[in-house]
Amino acid sequence: MPVADVDTARRCVGGFIKGDRMIDLSVGSSLFQLIPCYKGFKDITILEVNNGCIEDMEKWVKGEANSYDWAHAIDVLAELEGCSDVSSWKVMENDLRSRVTCISKCDLSLKNPTEPNVLEQVDCIINLYVLGSCCKTIDDYSLKLNNMSTLLKLGGCLILVGGFHASYYTVNDEKFNILDFEKEDLLKILEDGGYRVEHIEVTEKKSSADFVTYDNVFVVCAVKVSEC
Template sequence: MDPSSPKYYLEDNFDPNDLYDIYVGATADKKHMDELLLFPLKVIFSEVKSGRIKGSTLIDISFGPFIFHLLPLCKYFKDITVLEFNEPCLKVLQKWLNKDEDALDWSHAAKIAAELEGNSENWVEKEEDLRRCIKTILPCDFNKQNPTDPVVLAKADCVINLYVLGKISKDSDSYRQNLKIMSSMLKLGGRLLLIGAFKASHYKVSGEKYHVLNFNEEELRTMLKDCGFNIERMEVMESKIRSDVIYYHQMFYVCAVKIKEL
């Protein structure tokens, strides 16, 4: 690899704790927190409140050791499967599930989730509720015919993808292919919740620059349609972050219903 080329999430490991500290930990920069943690929590809570997403089973295919986006969902989905591509992040997720002493602290996110639900005193139970709902954490590889081989997963009522799709897709063709793989994990009529960034270039962990796919709203709408999805809701927020640590123009949230098998 060219030393000047960005690293790649599927091939180049990093310190998950550093990722947490920089972007979504309790001591992270406020602008990072507002956009990368608070925005997802707000839109997911709003989606749950709308009543559009239904069912009991959810598959989470997201970025890094993050679980905060599942806090508003565990009240409704009692059978959650978490899939992870990156081995160090997989280990950190398992530590959190096992309540290890050196596990990541998501209490700040639990407090926000509880406040959004109008029950700020209930934040202590939020993480425990989520732990009870997560039935398994599995390694995942989209290059395999069965990404969770040897485990065969039943199709879920809902699939959520926080940040990772743009990080594992090197171009628009691979983004489409990865969307199709996620669609194969979803029941017909089920919902895909997708959170990411438009016009992005990179993010950094431990000083190393990592790849993010650069695409826009029009391209995303086309790709979702091509992959058998109908967009029910899209929300776009302009980014206020201007730094060398992470760069993108907009955050987006999409709720799309699977209307056909491919």
């Protein structure tokens, strides 16, 4: 999801995110989705699906000179908030770094996605585009959502961001599948998975980026009310 599209998530999640511990499981070595909400959590675990992203995140946490610079995301968020002062980015970056206590590999096809490690359940999970990009069928999406849910406490909040009517994304001219599904499919998956949807917002694609195809961006805030 291009950084500018984070406006939808930013406006939706403010009243729902709370707790001490959070997991972020997002596509690529992304940080911009954490910037609006990280201050609500003392302990942040970042899960990645491949080793390259783990290495990138570890470089950033260590503050290495060749780590990715996310200052441009602050520029976008400051503009969305109507604020021109972005001089505090380094302070925010160091604060965010200090709250990241774990970076680990994740495989959503496993009942325990962090196997062999067993993580303490958290108060909130943010999932940015990962589920749609690693599933080929609705049943597979449901299974992997349920596996991810084992990491979330009862009463915890799931922030799920993805795309409807998607097809593929490209990396170095190589195409990768994105699940094509609709709002009704997602709502049923969440209900069957033990979630109560508190808020859902669907917006038309705003970005002109051609490396990813989708018609709509969705943001769901859902509370885990039962074990699947």
